[in-house]
Amino acid sequence: MAELDSQALGDRIRAARRRADLSQDDLGRAIGLERTIVNRIESGIRRVTALELSDIAAAIGVRMSTFFEEPPPALVVHRSSQGLDTADSQIDAMLAGFAADVEFVASLGGTDLGLDGDGAVRAIDPRVPANGAEAEELARVARDVMNLSGKEPVRRLVESVSAAGLLVFSRDIGKDTADAGTILLRAGGVSLVNSHMKVGRRRLALAHEFGHYLIGDAYTVDWRVAEHGDNAVPLESRLDRFARALLLPEDAVRARWPEAVARLEEREAAILVASEFRVDMATLATRLRELDLADAETAAAVRRCRTTQADIVELNLHVPLEEMRGTTVPRSFARAILRLVREERLSHERALDLLQGTFDEADLPAPRERRADEIWKFVS
Numbered sequence: 001m002a003e004l005d006s007q008a009l010g011d012r013i014r015a016a017r018r019r020a021d022l023s024q025d026d027l028g029r030a031i032g033l034e035r036t037i038v039n040r041i042e043s044g045i046r047r048v049t050a051l052e053l054s055d056i057a058a059a060i061g062v063r064m065s066t067f068f069e070e071p072p073p074a075l076v077v078h079r080s081s082q083g084l085d086t087a088d089s090q091i092d093a094m095l096a097g098f099a100a101d102v103e104f105v106a107s108l109g110g111t112d113l114g115l116d117g118d119g120a121v122r123a124i125d126p127r128v129p130a131n132g133a134e135a136e137e138l139a140r141v142a143r144d145v146m147n148l149s150g151k152e153p154v155r156r157l158v159e160s161v162s163a164a165g166l167l168v169f170s171r172d173i174g175k176d177t178a179d180a181g182t183i184l185l186r187a188g189g190v191s192l193v194n195s196h197m198k199v200g201r202r203r204l205a206l207a208h209e210f211g212h213y214l215i216g217d218a219y220t221v222d223w224r225v226a227e228h229g230d231n232a233v234p235l236e237s238r239l240d241r242f243a244r245a246l247l248l249p250e251d252a253v254r255a256r257w258p259e260a261v262a263r264l265e266e267r268e269a270a271i272l273v274a275s276e277f278r279v280d281m282a283t284l285a286t287r288l289r290e291l292d293l294a295d296a297e298t299a300a301a302v303r304r305c306r307t308t309q310a311d312i313v314e315l316n317l318h319v320p321l322e323e324m325r326g327t328t329v330p331r332s333f334a335r336a337i338l339r340l341v342r343e344e345r346l347s348h349e350r351a352l353d354l355l356q357g358t359f360d361e362a363d364l365p366a367p368r369e370r371r372a373d374e375i376w377k378f379v380s
Contacts, residue, residue, distance in 0.1 A: 004068060007044030012067045013056060014042040019093045020060045030059035062097065063353075069100055090173055091181045091192060091221055098169050099183050099190045101354050102333065106187075108345055110336035115188030118165030120145050126214040128235070132290070135211075135238045139245035142214060151252040153277045157203050158323050159331070161191075161210045167333055168206060169356075170195040170324035179205040181221040182212050189213050199322040200280025201225070206324070207243035208236075241290065247279050248287045257293050268315060270302045275317045281305045327356050334358070341365050 004012070017027050024038045031052065040046035048056070057064040106113055124145065129135040143150060146160040154160055158168045165188035172195045179201070182191045191209045193202050205225045212220045225240060256276070260269035274284045285302040288294035294302065312319060337354055340346035342365040346354075351364055 005044070006047050009048065009067060010042040010044040013048070013053075016060050016062055016066070016093070017042075017056075019090075021090075022060065027056065027059055031055040062093070066097070066100065091178045091194075094169075094171060094173070095181050095183050095190065095192050095219075098192060099185060102167060102188075102190055103185060105333065105336050105340070105354065108340055110333075110340065112332060112336045112339065113167065113188070114162055114332045115165050115167070115185065117163050118188045121164050121214060126216075128215045129238045129242060132238065132241050135241040136245045136250060138211065138214065139242050139249065142210065142242075142246055143249065145214075150249050151255070153252075154203075154207075154247055155278070155320070156323070157206055157247075157278075158328075161206065161213075162330055162332055164210075164213070165189065166191055166210060166213050167330040168193060168324065168328075169330065170202070170326070170328045171356075172196045172326060178221045178223050179225050180209045182209045182217070182219070184213070184216070184218050193324045195324050195326055195328070198280060199325070200274070200278070200283060202324045203247060203278060204243055204280065204283050207246045208239050210246070211239040211242040244279075244283055244287045244290070248277050248284065250291060252277075253287060253291060253293065257288065266298065266301060267305050268311070270305045271307050271311050272315055272317070274305075275307070275315075275319075278320070327358060329354075329356055329358055338365060 017024070022030075024035045024042070027033075028035045028038045032055075033052070037046065041048045041052075053067065054064050057066065102113065102115075106115065124141055126138055126141060127134075129138050140150060142164075145164050146154070147163065148154060148160065161168060166182070167188065168191045170193045174194075175196050178194060179197065180191060180193045182189055191206060191213070193206050193209070195202060197205065205222065208222060208225050209220065212222075222236070225243070253273075256273055257269065260272050264272065270281065270284060274281055277284075279287075281303050285294070285299040288302065289296070289299045307317075311317065334355060337346060337351050341348065341351045344367075348361060348364050348367075352359060352361065
């Protein structure tokens with residue numbers, strides 16, 4: 001934890017307040033201080049007390065320790081390039097918090113986080129795809145890293161990317177904000193997926209973020225995956241294609257789509273294939289078009305398809321638990337925290353905070369009962 005003078009601490013308070021979209025008046029009212037006093041604190045003229053800093057952190061929605069922790073280098077570069085007003089302050093702040101949480105757990109010996117999985121990525125040294133063909137090749141390489149064949153669906157995308165060192169959190173942050181964001185850590189990376197979207201869109205957004213992670217983009221915040229043309233944002237379009245190719249591998253789709261159409265109506269074939277590969281209809285329609293398996297009319301019809309309860313029963317579809325639904329934390333992250341609690345290196349209160357409300361007190365390992373003679377270990 002860094003030692004800060006009043007000026008440096010004031011700068012961090014100002015930056016955090018702006019990312020929370022609060023004015024000095026807003027913050028002052030929340031903590032019971034005049035705007036002029038808030039201004040003097042942020043300017044480093046007036047020292048802030050520990051109680052005031054605790055109130056400021058609560059009003060902004062961060063932990064007090066955030067003001068003293070050094071953020072990951074990728075986040076420093078991103079904020080420097082954006083100034084204090086980031087492109088999406090809400091997701092920026094959340095990513096910063098999750099990155100700090102992961103690095104904190106790692107610092108306590110959380111070796112089971114799986115961040116060293118990034119070694120497999122470094123070993124293949126992926127390159128930025130220059131065109132669609134290279135995006136398809138990057139998807140094939142990614143499947144090798146994830147230990148998947150070229151034909152099987154990615155059934156547990158969150159677990160598959162975690163094997164490559166990318167830890168995925170989800171949170172419902174509303175419809176008028178980013179789909180997802182990713183930040184590289186000193187080892188591995190952290191992604192945040194907006195769970196407000198439907199599951200197919202969430203999986204597409206994460207696949208897209210995995211592409212950013214593979215090519216080493218230090219920090220990304222992506223809006224509206226697959227809603228821009230090739231001429232609008234070239235790299236994003238290439239990574240959209242990578243995402244579709246990762247979820248709908250070419251060899252599998254070329255084999256599966258004609259077979260399904262041959263024995264079912266087109267609508268039923270679309271529902272079956274989309275269910276098998278766990279993608280939304282828009283993603284399937286676009287993929288069929290780019291593989292020349294459907295004309296514009298067919299693709300439009302696929303895009304309009306909606307799966308009903310009758311379809312699930314009549315086509316005998318398997319409906320898995322939805323990935324990244326609501327608030328979720330990576331399983332390896334939760335496992336590392338539970339081990340630290342069991343080893344008495346992390347308090348229950350801190351563990352529950354890190355687990356983002358996904359665990360209750362009763363879910364945590366019970367404190368170990370101590371023998372009466374154990375006190376002598378602490379007496380010299």
